[in-house]
Amino acid sequence: MAVLCRLADPAHYTVSTWNLADDPDTLRYWLELFASFPERFDALLARDVSADPDAARRWGAFVDAYRAGVAGFAAGASRDGRLYTIELCRFRQKMLHAYGFADPYHAVKAHENNVAADLYPAVVARIDAAPAGQRWELLFSAVLAGNMFDLGCPETIAMYHDGQLDFLSTCRAAPQRPWFVDDADALIERLAGGRAWRRTLFFVDNAGADIVLGVVPLAREMARAGIRVTLAANSAPALNDITIGELNPLLDRLSACDPVLRQQRSEGLLDTVDSGGDTPLIDLSRVSDACNAVAADSDLIILEGMGRGVESNWTERFTCDVWRFALLKDRTVVRWLGARPFDAVCRFDPIDTPARTAPGRGTAFQVDGTASPPQA
Numbered sequence: 001m002a003v004l005c006r007l008a009d010p011a012h013y014t015v016s017t018w019n020l021a022d023d024p025d026t027l028r029y030w031l032e033l034f035a036s037f038p039e040r041f042d043a044l045l046a047r048d049v050s051a052d053p054d055a056a057r058r059w060g061a062f063v064d065a066y067r068a069g070v071a072g073f074a075a076g077a078s079r080d081g082r083l084y085t086i087e088l089c090r091f092r093q094k095m096l097h098a099y100g101f102a103d104p105y106h107a108v109k110a111h112e113n114n115v116a117a118d119l120y121p122a123v124v125a126r127i128d129a130a131p132a133g134q135r136w137e138l139l140f141s142a143v144l145a146g147n148m149f150d151l152g153c154p155e156t157i158a159m160y161h162d163g164q165l166d167f168l169s170t171c172r173a174a175p176q177r178p179w180f181v182d183d184a185d186a187l188i189e190r191l192a193g194g195r196a197w198r199r200t201l202f203f204v205d206n207a208g209a210d211i212v213l214g215v216v217p218l219a220r221e222m223a224r225a226g227i228r229v230t231l232a233a234n235s236a237p238a239l240n241d242i243t244i245g246e247l248n249p250l251l252d253r254l255s256a257c258d259p260v261l262r263q264q265r266s267e268g269l270l271d272t273v274d275s276g277g278d279t280p281l282i283d284l285s286r287v288s289d290a291c292n293a294v295a296a297d298s299d300l301i302i303l304e305g306m307g308r309g310v311e312s313n314w315t316e317r318f319t320c321d322v323w324r325f326a327l328l329k330d331r332t333v334v335r336w337l338g339a340r341p342f343d344a345v346c347r348f349d350p351i352d353t354p355a356r357t358a359p360g361r362g363t364a365f366q367v368d369g370t371a372s373p374p375q376a
Contacts, residue, residue, distance in 0.1 A: 001276055002292040004284040006301060008317035015283045015312045016084050018336060021077045026332050031077075034088045035070045038063045041104060055100075062099035069095065085311055089279040093238055103237035112208025112240070113250055121257050123213050124220065128260075136188045139218045140325075141174045144344050146214025147205060147305060147327040180328065180339045183348035187323065191225060197300040197321065199228040201291070203275060203282055205305030207242040215304060216254060220261055223269040230271050230294045236278035244274040280305075281312035306333060310345060322349045 003010045020027045038059075069091055077083035096104060123142070130138050177184065190196050200222065204215050219229040233244040242250075251272070255262040264270040276288035282303070287295070295301065302323045303309030309324035310333060324347040328334050334341055 001286045002289050004287050004295055005292055006295045006298070006318045006320050007284060008319050010285070013285050013316065015086050015281060015285070017315050018084065018311065019081075020083045020085065021081050026336070027077055027083065029332050030083075030085060030088065031070060031074050034073075034092060035067060037092060038066065058099045059101070062095060062101065065099070066092070066095045086279055086281045086283065089238065089281060093236075093278060103243075105237065105240045109207035109240055109242070109246060113212060113246070116209045116212035117250070117253055119209075120212055120216075120254055124217055124258060124260075127217055127221070132192070135221065136191055137177075137184065139221055140184055140346065143210075143214035143218055143304070143325060144327050145174050146208075146210040146212070148209070148329070175327075175342060175344045179346055180337070180343035181345045181347045184346045186350075187346070187348050191222070196222075196225050197227050197298075199230070199294075199298045200300040200302055201230050201232055201273075201294050201298040202302040203232045203277075203304060203308050204242060204247075205280075205308060206240050207246065208240070210305075211242045211247065212250070212254065216251070216261070219270055220258075220264065223264045224260070227300075228269055228271075230273050230298070232273050232275040232291055232294070234277045234279075235274045235288065238277070238279045241280055244272060247272055280307035282308040284313060284316070306330065309347075310337070318349070319351065321351050323347070324349075 003013070007013050020030050070088075073083060073088060073091070096102060127135060127138060127142075202215070202219060204211055215231070219231060222229050231247065233242050233247045235244060237243055251261070251265065251270075255265055261270065273291050273294050274288045275282065275291050276286060277283070298320060300321045300323065301318060302325065303313055304325050306326045306328060309326050310328065314324075324345060326345045328337065328339050328341070328343045328345060331341060334343065
């Protein structure tokens with residue numbers, strides 16, 4: 001594993017500055033959220049239990065050990081005054097592996113990929129038919145709509161189980177500009193004005209509508225603009241995040257019905273890499289060597305999703321341009337930033353831009369690498 005070569009200050013890199021223990025309500029919320037994981041997952045587990053008689057025994061043992069572990073984190077946070085979400089994420093995935101549930105969301109991801117892939121031809125046809133001046137903003141809205149498919153926070157988990165995460169409906173309800181952090185005009189000017197990038201390393205987020213109907217159409221349009229795009233996906237499963245092992249065959253399927261995408265992949269304009277990640281956040285001090293090699297050759301890094309670009313890496317500076325793009329779905333993240341539920345972050349930090357103001361409605365900003373976002 002490698003430290004991402006594009007970090008401006010790798011010796012002082014921190015995945016997140018958001019210490020949950022700084023606020024009792026925030027700490028309680030996250031501990032309860034992680035403690036309730038077994039109950040929220042029981043319905044999804046039923047198929048595996050029926051297919052494997054030993055699964056019920058293993059699941060019961062997992063639940064007991066997992067709850068004890070979360071209680072240990074609670075005691076440690078009270079004692080030490082520190083706890084970060086990535087620690088809880090790593091613990092959950094370690095325990096799932098230990099009890100034989102390495103990818104419990106596999107069936108959910110496969111189903112959502114199939115649903116999204118059926119919609120893909122119509123979505124890209126609509127984008128291709130749009131006037132050039134409208135296409136980028138349409139693509140940005142599609143990424144935000146796709147990013148709703150997130151089984152890591154209570155609000156979107158409830159929407160998923162209630163059948164409310166329909167992509168076309170979500171597109172119509174996407175947040176209107178100006179967004180909470182809104183650098184879209186600067187990005188569109190670069191993308192449409194012939195001053196775009198040579199290569200981008202694009203850290204992707206969820207399976208289903210997120211990757212298929214949001215990220216791939218955007219990456220496809222960037223490749224048409226002459227930018228080489230490398231999609232970086234998790235090495236190992238984490239909730240409903242897409243993995244590299246799922247992404248490549250999914251792109252094969254989409255390419256079969258999309259000659260533009262097929263040609264881009266054959267010419268090397270759109271490819272993939274294993275990020276080295278195994279959590280919904282991304283620890284840039286632990287990326288794969290292949291991912292690091294792509295970073296060295298990239299002049300733009302995209303951190304897509306609340307976990308990769310907001311909960312982690314929010315204050316980090318880089319030695320290339322960085323674009324953070326996410327929908328704010330978790331209520332404590334919303335409160336931490338001073339935003340509103342389902343606000344959008346489209347934050348573009350060019351390497352040569354000086355520090356700007358703190359976030360606010362419709363403003364563009366950049367932290368200076370030492371300040372933290374407002375605390376809850």
